Amino acid sequence: MEQAATGTLQIQNLVSPDIVNALNLLLKITSSCRKGCIQMVQNSVGGHLTITSTSTRLLQSLSVSKPVIRLIVTAVQGHLQHFTDGGHFVSMLTVLLLTKSMNLNVSNSYLSELYDRFLTIIVEDVNADSSKINIDISSLKQMTNFIKSIIGRKPLCKLNQYDLDNFSKLLVQVFASYLPCEGRSGSWEENIYIIPVEGLPVSNSELYQGLLLQGYQQPKTAVNNVRKVNNQISVAVVTVSMTGDTEDIMDAEYEVFNEMSEEKTVLSRIMKFCDRCAELNVGVIFCQKVIHPSVKSYLYKQDILPIERIGSQMIPFILKLTDAQSLRSFTVLASDIGHLDSIEHQNINKKSYLFLKKQESPVATLILTCDHEESVQELKAVCSSALHSMERLAFLSYVLPGGGCWEMKTCFSLRTKVLSEMSSLIKEFYCTKSAILAALDVVCKSLQNIAKTVVKESEEGKTDCTYHHFWRVPKEVEEGEVICSCGIYCLETTELVDLDNVDLGNPMNQILQEDYNTSVMKRTVVIDQLDMCVNAVKTSFLTANALLTTNLFICES
Template identity: 35%
Template sequence: MQSNLKGKTRLDSKAESPINCLTLENDCILKALILMEQITSSSRGPGGKIKIVQNSLGGHLTLTSTSTRLLNAMSFTNPMVKLITSSAQGHLKKFNDAGHLMMSVSLNLILQSLKLGTSRRILTDLYEIFLGMCADYIQCKTSSPIKIDVMFSDLKQMSSIVKSILISKPLCQFAVRNLKLCSDLLLETFLMSLPNCETVTRVSDSVNVVALQGQPIEKSNVLQGLLLQCPEIVSHSNQILNVNTVENEDSTFHCLVALVTASMSGDSEEVGSMQYESDISVDTDYCILGILEDFCDKLTAANVGLLLCQRVVHPRLKYRLQQQSIVVVERLGVTMTPYIQDVSGAVPIRSFHNLDTEVLGKVASVEHQIFLGKSYMLLSPLQDKCVVSLVLYSQEEEQLSELKMLCSTCLLSLRQLVQSPHALLGAGCWQTHLAAMLNRKVKANQVDIIRRTGCTVKCLTQACKVFTNTLQKIAAMGTGHDRQDHMSDLEHGHLWRLPKGSRPDPDAVLRCSCGAVKQRISKLFYLSETPDIVEQKKLDQTGHSKLHTADTDVILDLSAPCVAALTSGVLTANTVLSIGQFIQDIN
């Protein structure tokens, strides 16, 4: 390698840093924003396009249409795109859903706003007002035509929510039968993971997802307890584990569990940055190993049956413990520690000098099980613990990774329903309805908005059109199909999709995209041709009974992640639009 500093010395003065000042109108930034908008909009919905991501060196191929896996597989250098994707990752960290929606809102608002000759400060003020109107309308305590209250006792409604999430990702390729099996399995898993009483404190989400490649999806199942992989146990047949047990007062037995998060490798380097002095004749590794052996003796005296170590266990210690009927499982990692705490009630042990019996956990039984030729250990909890293991199968690696992410999203969404039991009518219907409502409200409050922001009527009209066009475009792209006509009606403001250029019977009755409303085709209009839907007053007088009594599965979106995505998308767009110059130090 040749050095670029040839001919220079340390005494030479440092050259000034060349600085580039870029604006949002710069071609490089605009092209990056347009490309990112095309990627995220074409990934949404059951008809979304699957993306293949690979680095320039020809590394691992990632196939996905989920926002979480897509953003994790990609790296960004453009500052504006990086700002938007960072905001999306923050949203996904909390909700694990609606990442594409958040980015689509932000990117569409930015790109359409740049085409206007309007002050960006006024635009951002107007967008915040529009956002407030939308949020108030959705979260109205009385009633909202696009929001329903979710009843946990209504299994059909719960199943609709799960199916709506599952069918949104085409890579999993759910057939009708597999879709029902998977949705029922996820509902069963969620119900099994709920605590039996209010006093139960949990560290994890109580559902350990185990992904196995080699069997079809319909072989997936759920087990009561925690499944840990144990490669050291032979897998040619089920083994009877010789584990110490303790008898209960009712003549049943349980196994004591010790959870160690420190290393038991016996290496003096594990002491850390602590300073100590030792004689040259003293073997520090031997002394540390002696301390660990004393700790093992304390485990034996306490009648511990299972030692679970987050890191490595010295072979000598493993042999010593196995001779005392203590099963050792090592290299569990950080992610499994919360599940072990919940299934057993054990407190992590970080020091080997003392062993308090109160830090030991309990499990009802320890069993050896074999899945696809690999050994696992199933820890069955006591009756007051609710930890389950969801075993997912797939015959393709990338499909399995997508399925695991999708099921984790479903389970998280179901848990969030406990805190916010509300859903929106999905498949683009709530966005279309919201756009129509916003048009009407802006027109009704035009004088007040102009007074608050100091904008002109033309500016207000343009900003409102940008905001509503964004909502309608997101609704239309919800299936990923571009060869469709998108229509709505005056009564409900829902979305209908028809094959492009088709001329069906005007008296024919069709369901809307979410499946909650039926309407004659003669009462439908093209979204692009009828912008003055805002003049209708029937929009807020929709009867709930007509919306929620459909004799088919209704597509539902969870309210909390969608409202959060809409809010985060608008605020992120306002942040980007507020940026004057991007200063890049090229040095």
């Protein structure tokens, strides 16, 4: 089929070499990121070079053309919009389910039905009391441990153990101080403004109670002479242009007299607005857009500080901080005016900021520092993910053992459940035992492969027949006690077996909560948020099933 404008279109299926190669490349990229490797992404014709190991920044910088890969990327991004973590897991599990299903002598329709049943079993297992851990969000130790699980494996952030400890405590402090509660509404994104600053060590990261505005070189005399009433600064927040343009007020009716230009007419209206602000003892006017030079001069003469080019991103923070009302026209009432306690200059790494302060400030500014641009952007992405995860944890405080341990435990539970119900499954799906075992092997091997991504070259992956956790054992280790990948359990190396061991053993996870509470006081325990993991598994299975049942795709050659 030919199309003159766009070239040749081809119909391909999942086993087409181009699609297989694209899937393997995506798997290679995401699995290396999950190992902690750093990716460098740049458009083929040049442009910005993105350096990252986070799924959010990686997918934003990738240019995807093949429909199969685009669908997977869209599914991952949909998961990240709600959870901001687990993107690499979704990508890897989806691709592994697809690639491992290609060579099976089982129809895709059977596979998708079996995978749906396996998904139900997995979700039930991870939600069982024997699999999940309840975190005490009032415990600094446990919350800090949770944050370390999220940010500790991001090499580009360049956090040594000391910085990791302190930065984790800072994020817990940030969240605890601005957790939505009585008298403070909105998510953390509405309460905390993040500013990345390059050129300083991570240890310089700091929380400011109030709002920092970037890049404003206001005259010190103007800042010092801002008018105050009862020791407070009254403020007005304008979201339309104050340059005399008519575009923002086209719905208004006005007349031009004495051959005055439209701009002069609007400027005259703006000047009257400034007089009205002076009558209301306004000390600062924040304008989302631009203020005309003559208007600024007029305001300075009245000891009113004009601050322009605020941008739409900052306006909600200023409104929340000052309790002002957004002015979409040049009419202002006393009830529209907000208040600040003070405004002053602040210098951070040789850059000027305006620091807006208010007692018991409802918003804060988090300054994130790192040595270069990509590192500080990576730190910002990781920090946002950590704050978002803590916010979800406040509503559902359950986690799973991380580091590949919950994946291994899930493999054991799934295999046990399927083997015990084999006869009924054969009757329900009208398929052979070998077909069910083949599909089961795909799911278990896929989860095991994801668990093994944390294993270094000098290590090998093992499991045990007691807890069914995942163990990273150095190849040269002598016999002795080792700790599982999540950090909760200790066993002798002689009790560990290869991952493909057929002896399922008996699970002993009934005391997981108690074991976690004991272990977290001794060392850092790796944990994953429960609802994030459940959604990641669901998204992966549903995306893989959608592609398996579609099978044929139209691609541009």
